[in-house]
């Protein structure tokens with residue numbers, strides 16, 4: 166199934182790999198289940214994923230990516246595919262009724278009828294109960310439902326239990342500003358590390374560096390927070406029924422909370438990535454590997470000339486410590502402390518060499 170192997174936005178990790186293996190096997194053996202729930206942090210990427218799964222199901226070659234069915238399906242334009250999307254911010258019973266009508270008709274050609282429901286968490290209870298009935302008693306053997314959700318905690322457990330649930334890890338969606346901000350962070354960190362590593366004695370900048378880096382991260386986080394707040398205000402200014410508004414508010418708020426938590430984790434994790442890459446480069450140069458194989462090729466001369474006597478064993482120990490700290494990022498580790506510790510350890514490398 167070629168289409169499924171070309172999803173560039175999927176992180177190359179065990180969970181995604183095993184999901185792809187399982188779904189590919191279902192397509193190859195034509196043992197497609199009638200309901201799936203895909204969850205992950207980005208509706209748009211879940212949607213792309215659902216479309217390529219749909220294309221793979223209906224393509225006679227299991228998702229060649231080039232035939233008419235594949236090409237149409239990838240755009241969501243195919244007579245056997247219906248995409249259900251909320252109008253506004255609540256998915257109502259009208260949409261589910263339309264879906265039932267579509268699924269009640271027989272499939273065009275040899276394919277299956279596939280219904281993709283975007284943002285399934287937006288269903289109100291009436292719509293959810295109607296969908297549940299359809300899932301319990303699907304209109305025909307060859308119908309497939311693919312529900313997509315960023316927040317499965319608000320989906321009816323009875324609906325969840327009718328679906329094969331797959332959760333996915335996507336690359337964090339970097340907006341242009343965020344990418345630019347990360348570039349600044351990277352540059353700052355690079356310069357700071359050079360200062361520490363080039364010094365001949367313990368460096369008093371060390372703690373200042375972690376403070377400044379956290380400051381940059383906090384600024385980025387504040388930017389994200391205010392854009393999320395604007396989203397809430399926009400919702401408030403629309404004319405919704407009070408009950409709908411309340412529900413939508415709580416959905417948005419939990420979504421925002423998740424986004425912020427994720428950003429925090431990602432920010433500090435990027436800082437760790439950069440430091441690790443730096444340390445790996447030191448080892449690489451010390452082992453005599455050429456410039457082309459460095460993470461940061463521009464640092465070759467610096468490392469070669471300035472960092473002479475650091476023991477590889479120590480750097481490996483430090484890399485292990487960083488990975489250890491990273492493992493705790495999921496819990497509420499204090500990022501300030503973690504960074505301080507790492508910079509201080511790098512500083513100590515200099516003292517002890």
Ligand SMILES: [Zn+2]
Pocket residue numbers: 224225226227228229230231232233234235236
């Ligand atoms: Zn095809």
